[in-house]
Amino acid sequence: MDNLKTGEVIGRKRRELGLTQNQLAERLNISFQAVSKWENGTTYPDIELLPKLAAVLETTVDALLGYSGVISDYDNRYKNEEYYWGLKPNRVCYEIMQMLPPTKPYRVLDMGCGEGKDAVFMAKCGYSVTAFDLSETGLDKAKRLAEHNKVGVSFFKADIFDYRPDAEFDIIFSSGVLHFVPLNIRKELCESLKSHTTDGGINALNVFVKKPFIARAPDSTRNEDLRHPWLSGELFGYYHDWLFHTCREEVFDCNSGGKPHKHCMDTLIAQKVEENGYIKYN
Numbered sequence: 001m002d003n004l005k006t007g008e009v010i011g012r013k014r015r016e017l018g019l020t021q022n023q024l025a026e027r028l029n030i031s032f033q034a035v036s037k038w039e040n041g042t043t044y045p046d047i048e049l050l051p052k053l054a055a056v057l058e059t060t061v062d063a064l065l066g067y068s069g070v071i072s073d074y075d076n077r078y079k080n081e082e083y084y085w086g087l088k089p090n091r092v093c094y095e096i097m098q099m100l101p102p103t104k105p106y107r108v109l110d111m112g113c114g115e116g117k118d119a120v121f122m123a124k125c126g127y128s129v130t131a132f133d134l135s136e137t138g139l140d141k142a143k144r145l146a147e148h149n150k151v152g153v154s155f156f157k158a159d160i161f162d163y164r165p166d167a168e169f170d171i172i173f174s175s176g177v178l179h180f181v182p183l184n185i186r187k188e189l190c191e192s193l194k195s196h197t198t199d200g201g202i203n204a205l206n207v208f209v210k211k212p213f214i215a216r217a218p219d220s221t222r223n224e225d226l227r228h229p230w231l232s233g234e235l236f237g238y239y240h241d242w243l244f245h246t247c248r249e250e251v252f253d254c255n256s257g258g259k260p261h262k263h264c265m266d267t268l269i270a271q272k273v274e275e276n277g278y279i280k281y282n
Helices: 003-016 021-028 032-039 047-056 070-077 091-099 117-124 136-148 183-195 234-238
Strands: 107-111 128-133 154-157 169-174 197-208 243-254 261-271
Touching: 003 032, 003 183, 021 032, 021 047, 070 136, 091 117, 091 169, 091 197, 091 243, 091 261, 107 117, 117 128, 117 136, 128 136, 136 154, 183 197, 183 234, 197 234, 234 261
Parallel strands: 107 128, 107 169, 128 154, 169 197
Antiparallel strands: 197 261, 243 261
């Protein structure tokens, strides 16, 4: 049993439900120090406590033990030599370039970079790119891709539930990741991204939107409880005070994983504008 992996699962599920360590401890009739030790991998929950812990966290014992979950899911997708998502850059990358061309090394943050295709593409174009993902396998492939293309990208491992920028970026980009973020922390996450964007900078984000007339994608039926599709227009509302350059919803065909299916996605590219209405470029 991997104490660290189990601690990561406990911490993530607790935050999804909006529980503090104290609140989780109270529901289990244990000390909050015990919860803290689980989450940092120092100790492991007693076997007898696992069923109750799983029930409180609205998950399964198997998931707590790390036998399933988003990490192993994406590690499995990325384990083959070929690139699961291909190597063609996301079209949002080109839209970013039209808005804020790399006339200087603008600072880019790619959240949930996967195997690194977009991060590497933007670095090749002249941006200064920082990128993170939760999958070690994906990050290893991303680093190899950057090395192959002879560009530098600052890759690191992080969980989108925990990571909040501690520096300002000119461009914050995320594609195909935010459906793992539950409703109760979405506003806080977006506010953090907005506050760490330079004046005149942009956030380019997309989210999967649930529609009753679109069947679930074949690769989304695994770990379905970890996915939280957004409502139409929800993302746009969090950026109501920014200048919208792209604001669209579309249904499109996808062949990721080799199985044809459809998605509905909202895409937003919004710009931070000063209160006087001026756009300041650093």
